[in-house]
Amino acid sequence: MTRKLTCIECPKGCVLSVEVEKDKVVKVSGNLCPKGLVYAASEIENPARILTSAVLTKGLDLKMIPVRTDRPIPKSRLMEAMREIKNLKIEKEVHLGDVIAENFLGLGVNLISTRETK
Amino acid sequence: MVKRDLVIIGGGPAGMAAALSAHKNGVRDILLIERDQYLGGILNQCVHTGFGLEYFKEVLTGPEYAARFIREIEGIAPIEISLRSFAVALTKEKVLTYLKPGLLQRVKARALIMATGCREKTREMVHIAGSRPAGIFTAGLAQKLINIEGLLPGKQVVIVGSGDIGLIMARRFLLEGAQVKGVIEIQDRSRGLLRNLVQCIEDFEIPFYCRHKIARIYGNKRVEKVSIVKVDDNLKEVAGSEFQLACDTILISVGLIPENELIEMAGVAIDKKTNCPVSGELNKTSLPGVFVCGNSFKVYDLVDSVTRDSEIAGKLAAEYLRGRK
Numbered sequence: 001m002t003r004k005l006t007c008i009e010c011p012k013g014c015v016l017s018v019e020v021e022k023d024k025v026v027k028v029s030g031n032l033c034p035k036g037l038v039y040a041a042s043e044i045e046n047p048a049r050i051l052t053s054a055v056l057t058k059g060l061d062l063k064m065i066p067v068r069t070d071r072p073i074p075k076s077r078l079m080e081a082m083r084e085i086k087n088l089k090i091e092k093e094v095h096l097g098d099v100i101a102e103n104f105l106g107l108g109v110n111l112i113s114t115r116e117t118k
Numbered sequence: 119m120v121k122r123d124l125v126i127i128g129g130g131p132a133g134m135a136a137a138l139s140a141h142k143n144g145v146r147d148i149l150l151i152e153r154d155q156y157l158g159g160i161l162n163q164c165v166h167t168g169f170g171l172e173y174f175k176e177v178l179t180g181p182e183y184a185a186r187f188i189r190e191i192e193g194i195a196p197i198e199i200s201l202r203s204f205a206v207a208l209t210k211e212k213v214l215t216y217l218k219p220g221l222l223q224r225v226k227a228r229a230l231i232m233a234t235g236c237r238e239k240t241r242e243m244v245h246i247a248g249s250r251p252a253g254i255f256t257a258g259l260a261q262k263l264i265n266i267e268g269l270l271p272g273k274q275v276v277i278v279g280s281g282d283i284g285l286i287m288a289r290r291f292l293l294e295g296a297q298v299k300g301v302i303e304i305q306d307r308s309r310g311l312l313r314n315l316v317q318c319i320e321d322f323e324i325p326f327y328c329r330h331k332i333a334r335i336y337g338n339k340r341v342e343k344v345s346i347v348k349v350d351d352n353l354k355e356v357a358g359s360e361f362q363l364a365c366d367t368i369l370i371s372v373g374l375i376p377e378n379e380l381i382e383m384a385g386v387a388i389d390k391k392t393n394c395p396v397s398g399e400l401n402k403t404s405l406p407g408v409f410v411c412g413n414s415f416k417v418y419d420l421v422d423s424v425t426r427d428s429e430i431a432g433k434l435a436a437e438y439l440r441g442r443k
Contacts, residue, residue, distance in 0.1 A: 006316045010171050011420060013312030049317065052166045052179055053293065054265050064268045066165035066181050075321065082293045096185050114165065115181035 005043055009035040016040050048072035051081050052114070055100060057090045065090050066114045067100050073107050081105055093117045123147035124435055125214055125227035127205050127380070130159020131421050132412020132428040133233035134187040137197050139432025140231070145439060146196045149225065151203040151216055157191070158184035159235060160258070161421065163265045166286055168313070172422035183421060205234075208384040210405060228442065229407045229435045232381055233428060236374035236413040244278070244372050248335030251342070257283040257371035261290065270294050272367025276344050277301045278332055282310035282419075284371025289318035299363045300325040302332055302346055304353060309373075311419065332368075333360060341366055376414045384408065392416075401431040407438050 001021075007014040012032060018040045019027040028040040042048060050072050054064040073081060084105060094100070094113040101111040124145050126133045129152030137150050156162060161169070164180030171177055174186070191197055200218065207215040212227040238256035255263075255271055261283060263269045275291050277284045280303040288298045301319060306328050308315045319326050333347040333355070348359035375393050382388045387396040387404040394416055395403040401411050411431035412424045 006312050008313035008317050011168070011311050011313060013316075049321070050167050050177075051293075054165055054268070056268050064266055066179060066265065068165075068167065068179055078293065082295070096182065114179045115162070116185065 003044070005040060007031060007036045007039045009039050018044060020044055042072075047075045049075055049078065051078055053082060053085050055085060055088045055090050057117075059091055060093065060117050062115070062117055065094060065100070065117065067111050068114050069104060069107075069109045070112050071109045073105070073109055077105060077107065085111070119213070120223075120225045122149045122225055122227055123439055124149070124229045124231065125212075125225060126150045126231045126233060127214070128152065128159065128233035128235060128412070128414075129154070129157040129199065129201070130233060130235055130412065131161060131184065131187065131424050132235065132414070132431075133159070133231070134184075134191050135425040135428035136231045136233055136409075136411050136432040136435070138187065138191060138194070139429035140436050141194055141197055141432075143433045143436035145432075145436050148197045149227075150191075150197055150199050151205060151214075152199065152201050153204045155202050157188045157199065157201070163258070163262045164286075165265045166290075169421050172420065173425050180421075187425075205380055208380045210385045212384070212407060227407075229438050230409065231431050231435055232378070232408070232410045232414055233412050233431075234377040234380065234414045236376050236417060238283075239370065239373045239375060241278075241368075241370050244370065246278070246332050246335055248344075249337055251335070251337035251340050253337065253341035253366050254335070254368045254370065257281070257287045257369045260287055260367075260369055264290055264294060270296065272296060272341075272365075274299060274365040275367045275369060276332075276363055276365045277369045277371060279303060279370060279372035280305075280308040280310050280315075280326070281371040281373060282314050284369060285310045285314040285318040287369055287371070288324050289322060292322050292324065296367075298322070298324045299365050300327055300346075302327050302330050304329065304331045304349060306351070331355075335368065341368055344368065374413065374417050376417065378410065378414055381405070381408060381410065400427060401434055407435075407442075409435055409438075 003018045005016045016030045025041045052068040054066045095116045098113045099110045104111045161180035161184040169178045169183040203218045205216045274297045333345045336343045343364045345362045348356040401409045409431045411428040
C-alpha cells in the first residue's frame with residue numbers, strides 16, 4: 001500500500017510517497033533530505049509529536065512558564081498529557097531546560113521549561 | 119539632548135539580531151528600546167516548536183530561540199537595553215521621543231534601525247457582516263491570552279483565515295479542551311505552511327473549509343453563531359451553500375501589516391498598499407541612516423530569515439556610521 005504524507009520536519013513540507021507493508025515502511029520517495037525517511041517511519045509505525053504548552057505559576061512575575069516534552073510523545077497521549085499539565089504549578093524560579101515533570105506520564109520523557117524566570 | 123550613535127526600536131528577534139550585528143561590526147554606542155518588560159517580542163508567546171532549524175540547525179520553541187539572543191545581548195555592555203519604553207514620535211533629524219515609566223525621553227540618533235514588527239489585520243479589515251458582539255479576537259491576541267496570561271478566551275471556536283498563527287491556535291485551543299468548529303479559508307488552499315496544516319489541523323481532524331467565507335456573525339452580547347458560505351473560483355457566493363456553526367469565539371487570522379507609522383511621521387516613503395517602506399535595497403529607506411529590518415521591512419514566514427536579514431541591517435548601520443565619522 002502506498003500512502004502520501006507531508007513531512008513536517010522543516011518548513012519545506014516535502015510530499016512523501018510511503019510504501020507500507022504489514023504496518024512497516026519499506027520505501028520512501030519524495031523526500032529532499034534524510035529527515036523525511038525518519039519522519040515517514042515514525043509517522044506510520046509510531047506517530048509522535050513534541051508537545052508544547054504552558055504551566056501556571058504561583059508567586060512569580062511570569063504568570064505562565066512555557067514548557068515542552070524533551071522528546072516526541074505518542075500522538076494518542078497528547079490530550080492526557082494536557083490534562084496532566086493543567087495539574088502542575090510552578091512556584092520557584094526556573095531556568096531554561098529545567099525539568100518540570102520527570103518521566104512525564106511514565107513515557108520516559110521529561111517535561112522541560114522553555115523560558116527562564118530571571 | 120542625549121546623542122547616541124545607534125538607536126534600535128524593538129527588542130524582538132529583528133532588533134536583537136540588528137543590535138548584535140551592529141556591535142560585531144564596530145558600533146560601540148547602542149540604545150535598544152523595547153515597549154514590553156522583557157526582550158523577545160512575539161517569540162515569547164510562540165510556545166510551539168518550529169524555530170531555529172535554519173539558523174541554529176535545531177528545532178526550538180519561540181522562547182528558546184529568543185533566549186539565545188537575550189543571553190548574548192545582556193552580556194554586551196555597549197548595548198544599553200531600555201525596557202518598558204514606548205516610542206511615540208520621530209523626526210527626519212532622527213530625534214526620537216519615547217515614554218518610560220515616569221518620564222518622557224528624547225534622544226538624537228546618528229543612525230536608527232526600526233525593528234517594530236507587524237500588527238494583525240482585524241475583523242474590520244476583512245468586511246464581515248453582522249453584529250459586533252464580544253468574542254472576536256485576532257489569532258495572535260488569543261495566543262497571548264492563553265500562553266502569557268493563562269486565560270482561555272472561549273470554548274467553541276471558528277477560525278477565519280488560515281495564516282500560520284490561525285493554524286497554530288486551532289491546535290492550541292483544541293489542546294486546551296476547546297472545540298474547534300472549523301477553519302474558514304477563502305482561497306483554494308491554506309495560507310500557512312504545509313507542516314502547520316498537517317500537525318495543527320489534520321492531526322486533530324479539524325474541519326478545514328477552503329473556498330468558503332464567513333457570511334455573517336450572529337450574537338448579541340457574545341458571539342452565538344456564524345453563517346458560512348461556499349465561494350466559486352471568482353470568489354462569488356454559491357447560492358444555496360450556506361450553513362451555520364454555533365460558536366462563542368471567532369479568531370481572525372488573515373494577515374499582518376508592518377508597523378511603520380513612526381518612520382512615516384519622519385517623512386520616510388511608505389507603500390500605501392503593503393505599509394512597507396519604499397526601498398530599492400534590503401533594509402534601506404528613503405531617509406539615509408534610517409534602516410528597517412524584520413517584519414516591519416517585509417512580512418517573513420520564518421524567524422530564521424528575520425534574524426539573517428536583520429544582521430545585515432546592523433552591518434549597514436555600522437557602515438553608515440563609519441562613513442559619517
